[in-house]
Amino acid sequence: MVTDAHKDWSEYLPLALWAYRTTRHGTTEVTPFSLVYGVEAVLPTEIEVPTTKMLLDEAKDREAELQELEEKREVVGSKMEEYHRRLALAYDKHVQPKVFLEGDLVLKSVDTVMRKMSLPKWAPKWEGPYIVSEVHPNGHCILLDPDHGTTTGPMNFKYVKKYYA
Structure with a gap:
């Protein structure tokens, strides 16, 4: 992708960001795009040829989507808290505090x-x-x-x- 001179990286940045924003994350189990906008991203190919998913999404009520988005954000928030708690426990297992006494x-x-x-x-x-x-x-x-x-x-x-x- 990027040439040996490493000067054309900016051409590939939008593609990398698109990939990051539309990929499900292991911790949250949702895409960052869906957390921000409340719907999954539409691929450029789906604009030309609508998929079944797009046709079903159009029929949904926008008010219901916004309510669903709030619930999704709450679930993701609790998953992130759980993830950080487990991460801290795993770290604390291997950390031993230093103890010094006067005269050591x-x-x-x-x-x-x-x-x-x-x-x-x-x-x-x-x-x-x-x-x-x-x-x-x-x-x-x-x-x-x-x-x-x-x-x-x-x-x-x-x-x-x-x-x-």
Whole structure:
């Protein structure tokens, strides 16, 4: 479809959007087009040669279609909530919260890693050990550098890991 130069992608965008909007989604079990407009999309070929489905749809009362659309949107909303609940449960199964106690030995991430900057290939990504001096319930702790006797600022648990000597 798109050439090697990748400059003609805009020609294919309407086709890709049409395909996306007229395809049933696994979570909602309906097409995005039908959720917005209340009816299924009419293919360009169906305009020239009307199908049985089109003839039956014309006979439907528009008021009933709008009522049906509201019901469909409510059903889709509940399906989306259920989907997100199941997704959260699946994620939570594998997540284990980090627990640190005062006095634990830990390593902290190097500052360049925390700032999402690149490091040389063999540079250490962790420094320490540090001693946990305070633990706060909202997911951060204060560390004490035993060599210099200084404390760090609040460190998010995602930048700290246990040190096993």
